[in-house]
Amino acid sequence: MSHYLVKRVGYSLFVLWGALTIIFLAIRLAPGDPAAMMIGPSGTQEDIEALRERLGLDESIPVQYGRYLSDVIQMDFGESLWLNRPVASEVASRVAATARLAGAAAAIGLSVSFPLGIIAALKRGSLLDAAISVASLLGQSVPSFWLGIMLILVFARQFQILPSAGSSGWSHLILPSITLAMPLIGVLTRLIRSGLLDVLHDDYVRTARAKGLHPRVVLARHAMRNMLIPVVTIVGLQLGTLLGGAVIVETVFGWPGVGRLLIDAIYQRDYPLVQVAILFITASFILINLLVDLSYGLLDPRIRVQ
C-alpha cells in the first residue's frame, strides 16, 4: 500500500511541475505586455521599456524560468505586478471564499444526485425516471451565467427573499452554490443511474436477492460499493472543475474568490499572480485526485493487495 502511495505522490508532483511549466509558457506567449498594461494608453515606448527592465521582464525566458522554479520551491511567490502587494497573501485571502463556495456546491451536488440517481435506476423506465433524466440533462447544459442571473432576478428581485450579491452570510451562499452545483448534479445523477443499472444486473446481486436479503440491504451493501469506483473517479474530476467553474459564478454573484482574481490577473498580464493562482487550483485538483486514488484502496480490497 505504501508503495502505491509513494508512486501516486510521485506522479502528482510530476503533474504539478508540468502544469507550472505550461502556465509559465502560456501566459508569456499571450500577446500583450504587463508593463504596457500597467502604464496604460498614455505611456511611450521608452516608459514601457524602462518598466520592463525594472520588473525583470527583459531577461531571457530560461533565466526567468529558472528564477520562477527556485521561487516556487522556496515558497517565495513575490509581488503582484499589477497590485503591488505580495501574491501569496492576495491568493490566500481569496482561497477561503472559493473553498466555501466549492464546498457548498459539492455538498449540494452530492446530496441531490445520489438520491435522484438511485431512484431513477430503481424505477427505470417509469415517468419518474424520464423526468429525472431530462432534468439532469438540462442541469448539465444550462450555462451557469444565465442560470445565475435568472436566479438573481427571480429570488432577489422578484420575490426578494435572498440577497443579490456579496458573500458575508449564509443567505448569500445559497444562490451561488446552487448555480455552481447544477452541472455537477446533471453529470453525477446520470452517472449514478447508469452505474447502478449496470451493477444491478450482475450475478452476485441476483444471488444476494435469491438468498433472501432485503432489497435495501442488497442495494446498500452490495450494489453501491461496486458501482462507486467509477463514480468516485468522476466526482474527483468534477470537484476539480468546480474550482475552475467558480470563475463565472464568482463574477456573476460578486463572490471574492480565487477565480475572479485569476481572470483579472490574466487580463492585466500579471505573471506572478496568474502563476500562483493556477498553482493553487492545480495543486487542489491534484490533491483531490490523489485522495480519490487512495480511496480506491478503501473501496476495493483487490487494489489494497496489489
Next chain:
Amino acid sequence: MTATRHITSESVTSLIQAHESGAMTRRTLVRRLLALGVSAPLAGVLAARPELVAAQATPASGAPAGELTLVLPRSIEGIDPHGAFAVEESTSVILTMYLDTLIARDPETGDLVPSLATGWEATSDTSWRFDLREGVTFHDGTGFTSADVKASLERVLELDGPLKPLWAQVESVETPDPLTVIINTTEPLGTIPVNATLLFIGPAAGMSEDGFWTNPTGIGPFKFASWVPDSEMIMEANADYWGGAPLLERLIVRDIPEPAARLTALETGEIDFTFQIAPDQLPALQDNPDLVIDSAQSYGYYFNWFNAQREPFTDARVRQAMTYALDVEAIVTELMASVGQRAQAPIPPTVFGFEAQTPYEYDPERAMSLLADAGYPDGFETTVQWNPDSGPQDRALIQTMISYWDAIGVKVESLEKERGLWIEDLVALNWDMNFQTNVVRTGDADFTLRRLYVSEANRNGYKNEELDNILIASAATTDQEEREQLFGDACRIIWDEAVGIFPIDLIVNYVYQSGIEGFVPAPSSVPNFRSVTVPGS
C-alpha cells in the same frame, strides 16, 4: 464577516424613521428590513410596532449618523494615491473620501477652491508658493505640515505612475517653514494649480513603507476602517475633519461586478447608491419612484483618431470626409439619450480651454466629393480598433458609424481587441483608426491636448508645427487668460484638420434611493459624500 454586521441599529432605525415620516410604505419597510438580513418574523414585528425601536432614534444633532452603501463602476484595485491606480475612477472616488488635496474643485462651479492649501501664487516664472492650512491633523493625530506635501510630491515622481507626467518639470520642492511649500520647476508650468487637484497628501512618516496603503492613515472627511478586496471597503466619519464632520457615520463600498445583480441590489434596497447605469436600463429606473437619477456633464468624451501616418488618412480631406459622413444628431438622439450629447470641440465644455467649434453637419455628398478630390472616388477599405467596455453603447456606436461610412463607399472592418493587445498596438501606432474614450482628469485641457497632441508624443501620427508651438506655449505661461486663448486656437486646429472625429461628450449619471440628500454630481465623476445624508438621520 457575518451577516449581522449589516443590521446596525442605525440602519434599522433610519428605515423605521423613514416609514414613520411617511416616506416609505410598510411593505417597502418590511422588504428593506429583509434585504438587510433581518429575519422575517422580526421584520414583521418591527414594521407593526415601530415604537419598539423609535426610542433609540434621534442621535445628538450634529453628530454624523446613518450609513450609505455604494457600488463603484469598477472594482477597487488599490488606494495608493501616487501609484499605478492613481487616476482610475474607482480609486479616485475612494481617495476623495479618506484623503485631501491641496486644491479642490467646487463641484457646481468647477472653480479651484482652497483645501489643504489656503492660498497659492506664482512667485516667479518657475516657482509657485503654497500656503498651508493650520491646525489640520491626520487621522492618527499627527499634525499636517509642509513635509508631508514634499514627501507626497516626491513620491509621485519616484513611483513613475500616471501622475508623473503632470509634474515632469518639477526640479525641487522646498519647505521653508511647516506651513509653506515652494515648488520650483525647470520651465514655466502654468498647470500647477490644476495638477494640485490630483495630488493627494499622505503622511511623510510611513507612507512609503510596504503595506501602508492596505491600511492607511488618511486626512480626509472619512477614515479608512477596513478592506476586503473584491468584496467590501468600509470608511467611518472623521468627526475632527477641518472642513466640518461629514453628515454620514459610515460609508460601505461594495463590489458587485455583474450589472444585473447591481441593479437588483439597488431595487431591493440592499445598496443605496451606484454610479453609471447602462443607457438601456435607465428608462426602467426612471419609472421607479423609489430611485433618483442624478446626472452631470462630465470630463469624458468619445473620439475616433485617424493614424495620420497611414494612407489615406495622411490627407486632411479624407479625414474630413469621414467626419461629414456621420449624422451625429441622429446618433445622439437614438443611441446616447441620457448618456451623451453632441460634442462641439475636441474636449468637453466642462474643461478649461474649451472653445466651441463649427459643427460638421451631416453631408454625405460633400463627403464623397472630398474623397473624389483626394483621389478616392470609389472609396477605400480600412479598419477601426477598439477595446470593448470602453464606454456606454460603444459597440452600437461603432456599428452605426461603420454603416454611415459604408454609405459613402468606405468599408470599415471593426477590430475588437482585448485590452492588453489594444494598448500594445495603440502605443506602437499599429492601427488605421482607433476608437476610445478619454477623461480629462484635471478639468484642464493641458491634460489631454498638450500631452497627446504634440508631435513629440506621437500618439496618432499627426504632426503640425503650428499646433506644437501653441501647445508648448500654453504650458509655458502662468497667465490663465493667455492659456485659454491658446487652447482655443489648439481646439480649432485639431477640429478643422479632423485629427480625429469627436462626436460625443459623455454624461455621468448616478442612481440612488430617494430620500438621500445633499449629493452634488461632479463633472469629474469623483463626487464627495461629505454633505450627503440618508433618510432618518
